[in-house]
Amino acid sequence: MKYERMFPAEVEEQLKTRPIAILPWGALEWHGYHLAIGQDAIKAQGIADRCAEAAGAISLPVVWCGFQTMKPHSGFNHTLEFRDETVRTLAREYLEQLDDEGFKVIVIITGHYGGLHVRGLKEVAEWYQQKHPHLRVWALPEFEVVTDLGYTGDHAAKWETSIFWHLHPDLTDISRYRTDLTMREQGVVGENPSEHASPELGEMIVNAIAERVAARCAELLAEVEDS
Secondary structure, eight states: OBGGGOOHHHHHHHHHHOOEEEEEEEOOOOOTTTBOTTHHHHHHHHHHHHHHHHHTOEEOOOEEOOSSOHHHHHOOSSOOOOOHHHHHHHHHHHHHHHHHHTOSEEEEEESOOOHHHHHHHHHHHHHHHHHOTTSEEEEEEGGGGOGGGTOOOOBSSHHHHHHHHHHOGGGBOGGGOOTTSOTGGGTOBSSOHHHHOOHHHHHHHHHHHHHHHHHHHHHHHHHHHHO
């Protein structure tokens, strides 16, 4: 269920039965020549929607706000870089608002995973959890629950390309991949997507992420209800 498309009565019923909110987070950032600029955020939205469906939860609209992007790191254009402070402030205020609404489990799934960006979200989540023991807060990059399957995070390479190819084939054009440039020259970090990416691989890993996030959400909600 998508929060912005629900009627008030539907939200209120959900809060009585399954008060779980999943908040996707991403960036506007260069992702090679073969992926749309909004890949991180659009990917996070698609994964959050799948997770919410599997968990019987509500997914929120994606937050477009990335820190430690490819612009300051490698000089790639068409990228919007926000401050760490901005990301942390937005995360804190989203948690405050969702807590105020009555959600008992709040999950932030970020499709952008610069190390400092992820650290900021995790630290805010941990801080809020400590101050509010009546709920559970969990922040993670989407790959965190499937590292055993080989996905440990890349940038516009095998895994991100596969996921996006599965979720949004209209925004993925592998024919635009530049074989005349090195991977790093075109902002791709990981395994060569032109050789290793596929929509089938993307479907497999998205399904695994959704299944595992849903299972953890159920555990977190049970903890709240038992406390």
